[in-house]
Amino acid sequence: MSTEYKRERKEEKPVLAICYDFDKTLSPDDMQAQGFIQSVGYDVETFWKKSNGLASGNDMDQNLAYMLMMQQAAEGKKLFTRGELMKCGKEVMLFPGVKDWFKRICTYGEEHGVLVEHYIISSGLKEMIEGTDVAGEFKKIYASSFFYNEKGVAIWPAQVVNYTNKTQFLFRIEKGVLDINDPGVNDSFAPDEMRVPFRNMVYIGDSDTDVPCMKLVNVNGGYSIGVYNADTKDKTKVYKMMRENRIKYYAPADYSEGKELDILLKAIIDRTAENEALESRFYAYKREQTDADKQTNETEREKVDLLIKLENSRSFATTHAVIEKMRQITVWTKDETESLFTIAVNNSQVFYILGDMDVKAFYQKLLNGCKVPSENAEKVKARIEETEK
Numbered sequence: 001m002s003t004e005y006k007r008e009r010k011e012e013k014p015v016l017a018i019c020y021d022f023d024k025t026l027s028p029d030d031m032q033a034q035g036f037i038q039s040v041g042y043d044v045e046t047f048w049k050k051s052n053g054l055a056s057g058n059d060m061d062q063n064l065a066y067m068l069m070m071q072q073a074a075e076g077k078k079l080f081t082r083g084e085l086m087k088c089g090k091e092v093m094l095f096p097g098v099k100d101w102f103k104r105i106c107t108y109g110e111e112h113g114v115l116v117e118h119y120i121i122s123s124g125l126k127e128m129i130e131g132t133d134v135a136g137e138f139k140k141i142y143a144s145s146f147f148y149n150e151k152g153v154a155i156w157p158a159q160v161v162n163y164t165n166k167t168q169f170l171f172r173i174e175k176g177v178l179d180i181n182d183p184g185v186n187d188s189f190a191p192d193e194m195r196v197p198f199r200n201m202v203y204i205g206d207s208d209t210d211v212p213c214m215k216l217v218n219v220n221g222g223y224s225i226g227v228y229n230a231d232t233k234d235k236t237k238v239y240k241m242m243r244e245n246r247i248k249y250y251a252p253a254d255y256s257e258g259k260e261l262d263i264l265l266k267a268i269i270d271r272t273a274e275n276e277a278l279e280s281r282f283y284a285y286k287r288e289q290t291d292a293d294k295q296t297n298e299t300e301r302e303k304v305d306l307l308i309k310l311e312n313s314r315s316f317a318t319t320h321a322v323i324e325k326m327r328q329i330t331v332w333t334k335d336e337t338e339s340l341f342t343i344a345v346n347n348s349q350v351f352y353i354l355g356d357m358d359v360k361a362f363y364q365k366l367l368n369g370c371k372v373p374s375e376n377a378e379k380v381k382a383r384i385e386e387t388e389k
């Protein structure tokens with residue numbers, strides 16, 4: 001049985017997709033370390049040490065390991081339900097300016113003809129992110145999550161997002177195929193059919209786990225931004241990412257109005273508006289050319305190509321090669337014939353070798369077909385006769 005998936009249509013306005021990691025990008029610390037870990041009797045360092053040991057000792061994905069650790073640690077101490085995880089999310093701190101950032105940037109985009117959308121692509125927990133004050137600001141939250149039994153208790157991972165599979169969500173955003181089970185992400189799309197081309201993507205992250213997404217966005221003309229904690233001012237990670245060409249920009253993780261990140265994103269919106277105006281013009285020209293091609297056959301297009309090559313010829317070798325191909329075409333229209341005479345007169349290099357056997361034979365055949373030779377045809381005829389003396 002096939003499933004009908006809702007897909008996003010291409011908008012009339014250009015869409016700028018801003019994609020965020022969460023932990024240490026929008027929040028100063030790992031979300032699990034802001035209440036949950038402590039509530040199940042662990043200190044943060046011990047929890048992560050045990051979780052990472054579980055992963056390395058069992059050839060296990062680190063995200064699966066921390067999810068299992070959370071589930072096991074909660075037994076007998078804390079309800080492990082979606083509601084409880086969302087409550088933990090309410091306790092998650094956010095960097096300065098985050099709460100009003102999303103609407104502010106969307107408003108600026110709207111004022112400049114750009115539709116701005118926000119997405120989360122995180123290895124953290126979707127349920128916790130959904131519990132934060134800003135959960136409703138995102139068009140889609142891609143993050144690790146649990147499957148719940150009939151009692152609402154988490155019993156199994158439903159989705160695991162790690163640093164390597166994060167990139168799939170960028171392709172989903174690009175094509176407007178947002179449902180994680182929609183196989184349409186593998187469909188082929190023409191460049192002008194992409195809902196959010198990579199050049200209109202921004203990826204904001206803080207560390208090596210964001211590198212695959214940053215690189216993908218970067219090499220395809222988008223904008224990757226590294227953020228660092230404004231309080232500690234530790235730029236070690238962003239320097240490394242810049243050194244390795246993973247990011248184009250970096251800024252303190254302060255999302256307040258008038259701060260560096262705010263100014264940078266608004267500049268990107270300005271540039272997007274200008275770029276997309278040019279891209280729209282290009283695709284309009286391309287469609288016109290494609291439609292024109294549909295009105296002509298392959299032979300006619302070949303003739304046009306050869307006429308252009310002859311007109312631009314700057315060497316005897318090129319001229320002879322083009323003439324050889326032209327001699328294989330048996331029919332030239334009156335307008336095409338006149339173009340050939342005009343080219344011969346105006347291109348001094350072609351005019352000079354009208355006496356060469358192959359060039360002469362080609363033009364002599366054209367002259368023989370002229371009932372009333374034009375001025376340029378007469379000039380070609382005179383040149384050929386001059387070379388015969």
